[in-house]
Amino acid sequence: MEKVNKAFFEGNEILFVGYSSRNKAFCSSIMNAFSKNGFKVYPMNTKTKDGFDVKVYQDFTELPKVPETAYVLLKSGNALNAIKPLKENGVKRILFQNEKIADKGVLEQCRQLGLETAAGCPMMLFGSGLHRVHGFFAGVKR
């Protein structure tokens, strides 16, 4: 599995799986970072769509289109359950927030389904300030 890098993002659309209202400030930052870099972001939360400042899609049928790249911000167990539906709906590559989420089971399933994978906080790549420093020490090339 590779580290998060710009080449990983093909196209200019991203499916944000796990856009959470409990972690609103962080999700907003990620959303802003993607948007500032020209990506159209489709936030998704299968549990709820209320309490957000943006339109959050609850399932794939609701999405106007399914991007080929997905960014997953879920716990490892939930991430495992999300992989198959992502593949079935046309996602080709998945960026996981960190390597803790992308554990062996998750990576193995991605490999079996032929999904490209990468891990790393997108803020290290697209954010500014301390996020850049974090990215530098994590070996993320901007």
Added chain:
Amino acid sequence: MNTYPLIRNRWSNEHLLAVLFITVSLYQLPDWVSSPVSILHYILIVTAALLLDSAINYLRYKKPVCAVSSAVTAAVLYPVIKDLPGWAGLIGIAAALIVGKHIWGGTGKNIFNPAVAAMFFLGMMFPLRLPLFQPSYLLIPALLLSLSFIIVRVFPGIGLMTGMLTALFLSNSLNLASIMAYGIIFWSCIVITDPATSTDNPIAGILLGALAGFTPLYFKPSLFALSTALLIFNGISFLIGQYSGRTNSISLSGVKIKSPITAMKTDIEVEALTEELPYVGCSWENMKAEYILDRIKQNDVFGMGGAGFPTVSKLEKVIESGAKKKYLIINGMECDPGLIHDKWLMSNRQAQISKGISVLNMLIGFNKTYFIAKNIENLSFSPRVEVKQLPDRYPYGAERIFVKKLLGISIPADSNSAQYGVLILNVQTVLAIYEAVCFDKKAAERFITVADLFSGIGHVVKVKIGERVSDIVERTVGSKGMIFVGGGIMQAHAALEDELVSKTTNLIAVGTLPKYKESHQCINCGLCKLYCPMGLDVKKIAELVDEGRLVEAYNNNARRCINCGTCSYICLAGKHLAARTAKN
């Protein structure tokens, strides 16, 4: 979808508390100069407080939370504990943070000032005496900086100061040295002004503050007596707070908000994305009222200030209102800091707007016509139109606010101004009326502001109702970012995939989502209540909504919220308060 301000107040609780910490720390300057090693003692005490508070916060919130409030508590308590044994100082810190703060639910939820609670506790163990400070010119920086904090709770501060000064006067010891030694400014600007534990009721604040200052200092000048008096003050403040919040008043303070559009004055430009029809002569003077009304109706003229309702129904309501005096108010305030198109219209379409006003006066014989704006320098209308300048503060352009200000009429939440014989129209609506009546032109286009919030460049754009928002952005804005639409920068929402320009669209902006950090640590500063134009106890309503007690929130007048977004803009805890009141 909820609307929200795209811009936020840069100040936060943490900033305020950090400045307060520096101020209180300066009270130790005389000691630090005479004995530099005391700095180490101070740092140890503050560090102990920070560690304890951070640990408790982590247990409570399951994540790291800023603990700067505990540093302030330690700094306030330090003059009392600096001469006590180290273990006593640590007990004082623990008492302040656990008994004074966390037992009540954490920062801002405490009834009693944590430092004062610890003083009370230590006062039972040790004979703590007043005065607290050694008079010194080195205290002057701290005293001067402290004075600015009286604004946080001005009435209790003044009350306490008056009470203490009176006690000194009656004891025949009123002089600068005594004022410094007894810490009059320290207690009245730093301690009693703690917004979480002090009432914002002016009369109660002054009276109780004066009593709390006078009684202990005059009868028994000890720290135990003073802390007891302050704790009683805190307790009564809490009880008063429980019964406040139901108000029908309209606050006219407003907020001065810096416009994010920096290129407004010099680079303003109109980008006519639709064809502009040439203006020709119009003999509206000979038209009958029914004809004018019919033209307005047939051409679907709607409120272009943001309401989007049919103008004809407003006109009919004014005609049928039966009010003895009828008023016409042309709203050119454009108080939303992100809009520029009304200003452009007032500069470039003034003649047409003036004719529109005359058409309206033909239709309804208004007793008085007002034109209100923030800047009236270049406005010139017929003598019957009184041009009024209102302050450049948000949300002065909200109908209920300026009707109260201008005519002294209070319009209830479930009524509208037309029922009171007051017709309020936005400048662009007046222009649309002129075009509908004189040129039989459908109101199918409108001027809006398209703002690039990254570069600060604003465009005035004429668009068709029903046009795709993303298409307009593509043709006007170069920056990449999220697209927002709404009535203004204070009332916007993220654009949907195929969002179209609607009758209520005033602004299209490209920017980022506002950062609402939703801090748990509201310090009860009261800014949301102070700046709410409808005088609502916003914090109380938000808490009730968070607890799911919607009926109680409704009973606290939440329905009177005009959704201006001021509370979300101003909140020092970064809470999106407007979203909570909007739930009602």
